[in-house]
Amino acid sequence: MNKSKRDWEPRLVGFLCNWCSYAGADLAGTSRMQYPPNMRVIRVPCSSRVRPEFILRALQKGADGVLVAGCHPGDCHYTTGNYYTRRRFQVIKRLLTFLGVDPRRVMASWISAAEGGKYQQVVTEFVETIRELGPCDFRPTNGQIFVPAADERTDLGVVS
Amino acid sequence: MKRVGVFVCHCGSNIAGTVDCAAVVAAARRIPAVAYAEDNKYTCSEVGQEQIRKAVQTHNLDRVVVAACSPRMHEATFRKTIASVGLNPYMLEIANLREQCSWVHSDRQAATAKAIDLVRLAVAKVLYNKPLFTSTLPVKKRAVVIGGGIAGIQAALDIAEAGHPVTLIERSQSIGGRMAQLDKTFPTLDCSSCILMPRMVDVGAHPMIDLMTYSEVEEVDGFIGNFRVKVRQRAKSVDHSKCTGCGECTEKCPTQVPAEFEAGLGERKAIYTDFPQAVPNKPVIDRDHCRYFLDGKCGICRKVCQADAIDYTQTDRQVEIEAGAIVVATGFDLFDPAKYGEYGGGRYPDVITGLQFERLISASGPTNGEIRRPSDGRVPETIAFIKCVGSRDEAHGVPYCSRVCCMYTAKQAMLVKEHAKDSKVYIFYIDVRAAGKGYEEFYQRAQTDAGATYVRGRVAKIFPRGEKLVLWAEDTLIGKQLELEVDLVVLATGIVAREGAVEFAQKMGISYDGHRFYSEAHPKLRPVDTNVDGIFLAGACQGPKDIPDTVAQASAAAVKVCSIFSKEELETNAMVATVDENICAGCFHCRAVCPSGAIDSKILHAWVAGQDVTRRVATVNSGVCQGCGSCAAACPSGAMNVGGFSNEQILGEVEAL
Numbered sequence: 001m002n003k004s005k006r007d008w009e010p011r012l013v014g015f016l017c018n019w020c021s022y023a024g025a026d027l028a029g030t031s032r033m034q035y036p037p038n039m040r041v042i043r044v045p046c047s048s049r050v051r052p053e054f055i056l057r058a059l060q061k062g063a064d065g066v067l068v069a070g071c072h073p074g075d076c077h078y079t080t081g082n083y084y085t086r087r088r089f090q091v092i093k094r095l096l097t098f099l100g101v102d103p104r105r106v107m108a109s110w111i112s113a114a115e116g117g118k119y120q121q122v123v124t125e126f127v128e129t130i131r132e133l134g135p136c137d138f139r140p141t142n143g144q145i146f147v148p149a150a151d152e153r154t155d156l157g158v159v160s
Numbered sequence: 161m162k163r164v165g166v167f168v169c170h171c172g173s174n175i176a177g178t179v180d181c182a183a184v185v186a187a188a189r190r191i192p193a194v195a196y197a198e199d200n201k202y203t204c205s206e207v208g209q210e211q212i213r214k215a216v217q218t219h220n221l222d223r224v225v226v227a228a229c230s231p232r233m234h235e236a237t238f239r240k241t242i243a244s245v246g247l248n249p250y251m252l253e254i255a256n257l258r259e260q261c262s263w264v265h266s267d268r269q270a271a272t273a274k275a276i277d278l279v280r281l282a283v284a285k286v287l288y289n290k291p292l293f294t295s296t297l298p299v300k301k302r303a304v305v306i307g308g309g310i311a312g313i314q315a316a317l318d319i320a321e322a323g324h325p326v327t328l329i330e331r332s333q334s335i336g337g338r339m340a341q342l343d344k345t346f347p348t349l350d351c352s353s354c355i356l357m358p359r360m361v362d363v364g365a366h367p368m369i370d371l372m373t374y375s376e377v378e379e380v381d382g383f384i385g386n387f388r389v390k391v392r393q394r395a396k397s398v399d400h401s402k403c404t405g406c407g408e409c410t411e412k413c414p415t416q417v418p419a420e421f422e423a424g425l426g427e428r429k430a431i432y433t434d435f436p437q438a439v440p441n442k443p444v445i446d447r448d449h450c451r452y453f454l455d456g457k458c459g460i461c462r463k464v465c466q467a468d469a470i471d472y473t474q475t476d477r478q479v480e481i482e483a484g485a486i487v488v489a490t491g492f493d494l495f496d497p498a499k500y501g502e503y504g505g506g507r508y509p510d511v512i513t514g515l516q517f518e519r520l521i522s523a524s525g526p527t528n529g530e531i532r533r534p535s536d537g538r539v540p541e542t543i544a545f546i547k548c549v550g551s552r553d554e555a556h557g558v559p560y561c562s563r564v565c566c567m568y569t570a571k572q573a574m575l576v577k578e579h580a581k582d583s584k585v586y587i588f589y590i591d592v593r594a595a596g597k598g599y600e601e602f603y604q605r606a607q608t609d610a611g612a613t614y615v616r617g618r619v620a621k622i623f624p625r626g627e628k629l630v631l632w633a634e635d636t637l638i639g640k641q642l643e644l645e646v647d648l649v650v651l652a653t654g655i656v657a658r659e660g661a662v663e664f665a666q667k668m669g670i671s672y673d674g675h676r677f678y679s680e681a682h683p684k685l686r687p688v689d690t691n692v693d694g695i696f697l698a699g700a701c702q703g704p705k706d707i708p709d710t711v712a713q714a715s716a717a718a719v720k721v722c723s724i725f726s727k728e729e730l731e732t733n734a735m736v737a738t739v740d741e742n743i744c745a746g747c748f749h750c751r752a753v754c755p756s757g758a759i760d761s762k763i764l765h766a767w768v769a770g771q772d773v774t775r776r777v778a779t780v781n782s783g784v785c786q787g788c789g790s791c792a793a794a795c796p797s798g799a800m801n802v803g804g805f806s807n808e809q810i811l812g813e814v815e816a817l
């Protein structure tokens with residue numbers, strides 16, 4: 001991932017729940033709403049599927065910002081998932097602050113399947129925020145991340 | 161070695177117009193695990209699918225990435241495609257190049273770079289895909305219908321007519337619900353009893369319907385196809401197998417109790433049926449009021465009963481029913497007008513509710529169908545109806561429209577003409593909502609034929625003056641203050657959720673909205689489903705509804721039930737949670753966050769140094785699990801995982817960033 005200051009472009013990851021936010025992002029497409037191409041989307045069944053380590057690992061791997069988007073409170077396809085997301089986020093933000101990462105680099109947002117416009121707006125604004133914050137430098141100081149070899153990892157059943 | 165095939169779709173010019181598909185294919189070919197890559201004009205077309213099949217076979221591919229439109233569009237299509245050439249259908253991932261790339265970006269270079277990234281992510285994920293399998297569960301072909309109003313009656317009859325056994329559970333002494341309390345019904349003015357009673361009788365006599373009245377659901381567990389419903393049948397104190405329904409006991413019973421059915425305007429006995437045409441037409445003893453149960457004296461009913469059916473020793477009975485599907489049809493309550501202090505807060509006897517008015521005009525009601533004031537029995541010369549009492553009133557926590565009050569008020573205005581033709585009728589309204597088949601015409605008739613005067617404005621205050629009631633209001637159409645003296649005021653009270661709706665919903669595991677009405681799974685496309693598979697909604701428990709809509713919804717719920725019963729076995733969701741028992745520590749954080757109650761515990765045994773060592777671990781019921789993955793996020797050790805969205809798959813994507 002190229003991080004030389006001059007041609008730096010924010011790299012964002014979005015974990016979108018399948019039922020609302022991913023569908024909202026699709027709707028933005030169907031409605032041809034334009035937004036910056038900096039977001040890479042990872043589809044998850046529910047916002048509550050997002051393990052905090054997914055977010056941390058994304059930052060370690062060079063993401064400058066992470067969005068987790070789910071259904072509006074009360075609308076989660078699984079009823080309560082997004083309430084856990086909301087609570088987990090309080091903790092994650094504090095953890096990041098503790099680790100010296102600006103907590104504005106992660107954000108949670110509620111985007112319904114009908115809110116293509118909101119998705120467009122959230123992505124656009126988030127890209128701007130991250131552009132102002134600059135590149136994220138959250139990598140192990142020795143430049144190495146412990147990642148077990150792919151096949152080992154599957155066998156272990158654990159990724160940590 | 162894993163062998164991935166990548167198929168990039170042009171989607172005509174939808175994708176190819178903004179994304180350089182050839183460049184995407186070239187980039188895909190450079191990924192080591194990609195054994196084959198190509199682009200097609202329309203991958204979803206028969207030609208495109210055939211290309212995939214051919215490539216899988218000639219290049220010996222074991223997993224596939226399709227870079228095309230949203231997975232919400234064609235994931236199912238391509239799963240079938242690869243399954244038809246022997247791959248597990250879940251060995252597929254989709255890169256969304258259309259809705260989330262070509263359609264939202266116009267810079268060709270940036271869009272192509274993003275498309276390449278999306279394909280890399282999908283390949284990184286598919287490397288960790290594992291074959292997933294559905295399993296099957298047997299279906300118990302019995303339905304439980306809860307609530308015996310018109311909704312429950314219709315649903316039970318439709319299911320039973322389709323040949324499936326039904327248990328209908330009703331809390332009161334009789335089925336019938338609110339509709340039994342009504343006199344005539346809009347928009348046809350046919351008599352409510354005349355159309356309802358035959359159906360009640362059908363329910364009572366149907367060989368496939370097991371009617372349990374005076375009963376309440378205590379507990380529900382299980383899942384679609386295999387629910388267990390615990391029901392408590394309250395002691396009726398009358399042996400219904402002996403009772404002939406002669407009514408002698410009710411006649412002689414010395415205790416008078418306010419009758420629920422008469423909405424507070426009439427009385428019943430302590431041994432009673434809800435109304436004369438009740439089904440079952442055999443009485444129960446209300447132990448809270450019966451003298452025998454209160455102080456051991458009396459026993460008159462037992463003395464007069466020729467059939468020897470009175471049994472004071474009966475006890476509540478617990479019954480457990482196994483059912484494949486459940487219909488919830490528990491109906492509604494009415495807004496309590498005592499909350500309107502400005503209308504007397506329930507202190508003026510001649511300010512009544514619409515439901516009480518229905519009882520007044522009913523030939524079988526407390527006044528035998530004559531409109532008489534509750535205070536002095538006089539026939540009122542002027543009657544004022546006030547609409548939207550407990551509807552569209554944010555201040556009282558009911559911002560929604562109750563949908564039936566405009567129509568039932570118009571109906572009642574017309575019926576005034578039938579019952580007291582010299583009485584003058586005023587109707588105070590905010591708006592008139594008559595959006596049903598024949599409804600607008602019906603409302604017009606209330607003005608033209610029945611001569612009701614519609615006044616637009618909310619009534620600010622009601623207070624007594626001598627024998628009369630005075631109304632202060634504003635006619636907002638002419639901008640003038642009004643004072644009106646009337647003899648009777650009828651409040652068109654709105655529809656609210658049943659008392660205890662929240663506790664009931666929690667028992668069932670279904671969700672409810674901000675006004676405690678039960679929530680449908682999707683407001684437009686799944687209007688009778690709930691968030692729990694196999695539990696359906698019918699009638700006003702889901703939201704205010706008139707009889708035609710209630711019946712339509714009930715029949716829809718019945719069809720849903722029958723479609724479950726049309727199969728011998730149900731296929732479960734393949735993308736569900738799994739536990740790695742080797743590392744599960746038995747902390748059960750997963751159980752706390754699971755919204756479907758899919759997690760149980762089980763004991764593992766191991767022989768360690770000649771001893772039986774036990775360990776408690778989590779286990780997932782794959783028939784109940786919906787695959788949300790909350791558990792996998794909460795699990796501290798990573799023992800919980802979700803098929804199709806596993807930790808490895810998602811981290812694979814993250815690492816490809």
Ligand SMILES: Cc1cc2nc3c(=O)[nH]c(=O)nc-3n(C[C@H](O)[C@H](O)[C@H](O)COP(=O)(O)OP(=O)(O)OC[C@H]3O[C@@H](n4cnc5c(N)ncnc54)[C@H](O)[C@@H]3O)c2cc1C
Nearest residue numbers: 307309310311331337338345346491492699700705706707
């Ligand atoms: C004053 C008034 C006039 C109306 N006039 C008309 C009209 O003219 N035309 C028209 O189309 N509509 C009219 N309506 C609307 C009509 O009453 C409803 O559409 C209809 O009654 C809804 O039926 P339901 O079966 O959903 O609910 P309900 O009639 O409320 O039946 C629910 C049943 O479930 C039972 N129950 C509740 N909880 C439980 C439990 N936990 N366990 C077991 N059983 C339970 C109740 O005892 C009841 O028998 C009127 C409504 C009112 C208030």
Ligand code: FES
Nearest residue numbers: 017046070071076
């Ligand atoms: S399904 Fe969207 S947040 Fe749970």
